[in-house]
Amino acid sequence: MRILLVEDDDRFADALTVALRRQGFDVCRASTAAAALSAPEPDLVLLDLGLPDLDGIEVCRRLRGGDVAIIAITARGEERDRVIGLRSGADDYLVKPFGIAELSARIDAVMRRVRPAARPVVTVRGVRVDPARRRVTTAEGAEITLTRKEFELLAALTREPGVVVPRDRLLAEVWHSTWPGGRRTLDVHMATLRAKLGDPGIVQTVHGVGYRLAVGAAPAAGAAPAAPGGSGRPGKDA
Numbered sequence: 001m002r003i004l005l006v007e008d009d010d011r012f013a014d015a016l017t018v019a020l021r022r023q024g025f026d027v028c029r030a031s032t033a034a035a036a037l038s039a040p041e042p043d044l045v046l047l048d049l050g051l052p053d054l055d056g057i058e059v060c061r062r063l064r065g066g067d068v069a070i071i072a073i074t075a076r077g078e079e080r081d082r083v084i085g086l087r088s089g090a091d092d093y094l095v096k097p098f099g100i101a102e103l104s105a106r107i108d109a110v111m112r113r114v115r116p117a118a119r120p121v122v123t124v125r126g127v128r129v130d131p132a133r134r135r136v137t138t139a140e141g142a143e144i145t146l147t148r149k150e151f152e153l154l155a156a157l158t159r160e161p162g163v164v165v166p167r168d169r170l171l172a173e174v175w176h177s178t179w180p181g182g183r184r185t186l187d188v189h190m191a192t193l194r195a196k197l198g199d200p201g202i203v204q205t206v207h208g209v210g211y212r213l214a215v216g217a218a219p220a221a222g223a224a225p226a227a228p229g230g231s232g233r234p235g236k237d238a
Contacts, residue, residue, distance in 0.1 A: 001111070004042040005029045006059070007073070008052055012096075016046075019100045025107075033059045041068055044107060047090070049074040064089030069114040071106060073098075105172035122158040124213055125202050129158050138198070149174055150193045153186075157203065157213040166210040 003020060007013040008031045020027045030036040033054035036045070045063055049056030049072055060070055072090040091110045094103060119131035126139035134151055136144040146154065152174045157165055171182045190211060194200040204212050 001044065001107075002026045002028070002042040003107075004036065004039055004045045006033070006036040006045060006051065006056075007031065007048045008050070009048070016100075020103075023100070023104055037062055044069040044071065044111065046071050046073050046103075048072075060089050069110050071103075071110060099168060099172075101166060101168035102172035105169050109173060119159075122161065122213075124158075124161065124215070125199050127197055127199070127202060129154060131155050131158065136197075144196055144198075146193065146196060149189055150196065153189060153193055154197075154203075157211060161213045162215040164206045164210050164212045168210075170210065 003025045005013060005017060005020070005027055007016070007029065010031070013029055013031070017027050017029060028039065028042070030039055033051045033056070036047070036051075036059060045068055047056055047060055047063070047070055049060075051059065056072065056074065060072065063070060070090045071092045071094055073094050073096065075096045091114060092106050094106060121131075122129045127144070128135075128137045128139070130136070136146055136151065136154065138144065153170060156170055156173055167183050167186055171179070171186055175182055175185070190203060190205075194203050197203070202214050204214055206212060
């Protein structure tokens with residue numbers, strides 16, 4: 001995905017460009033409003049509102065004429081500034097400083113709203129997750145009732161089955177915050193989600209990192225788990 005970073009602070013722009021490229025984004029940078037308005041149209045613009053040659057609000061209004069998503073990135077944290085930024089056409093508003101996990105989650109959320117794509121139904125260990133219809137059902141077709149947060153957590157994991165999703169990214173995407181105290185809330189919601197799904201192994205914990213959705217079938221009932229790195233046979237002290 002092509003991102004245009006419009007930022008006049010060289011140090012901040014360089015660090016953010018490196019971080020975004022590590023996330024797999026194609027990033028180009030403009031340090032002035034004039035350069036931003038003449039640049040080839042990207043998929044998304046990260047727009048600083050404090051530009052040297054033209055107010056970022058006006059730049060946002062002009063960019064809004066194209067088919068481009070815009071996230072305003074600024075040090076202006078007052079509610080009045082956020083409202084003006086959003087009313088000028090920005091799809092989201094992020095106040096400095098922020099973490100790359102939160103920014104990445106905001107980018108994902110904005111692009112899903114701006115350019116929605118058909119999300120496939122995912123079936124894991126007999127549980128069927130339909131993101132488009134926001135339905136979760138068992139193999140027998142019985143509906144599993146989840147709260148909005150529980151469903152959003154499960155949907156976030158189904159986008160990349162088997163891939164670890166960091167806690168901070170889940171917090172940013174579902175709660176729109178990376179406050180460290182929110183990790184306890186995340187863990188409680190995840191425990192409740194597992195209980196409702198009826199198979200705790202569907203959502204796996206990667207300690208110190210985050211969670212991932214299991215891939216493959218559930219172990220057969222009564223089967224003994226294999227020893228780590230071994231054949232699964234009991235040792236002589238068993």
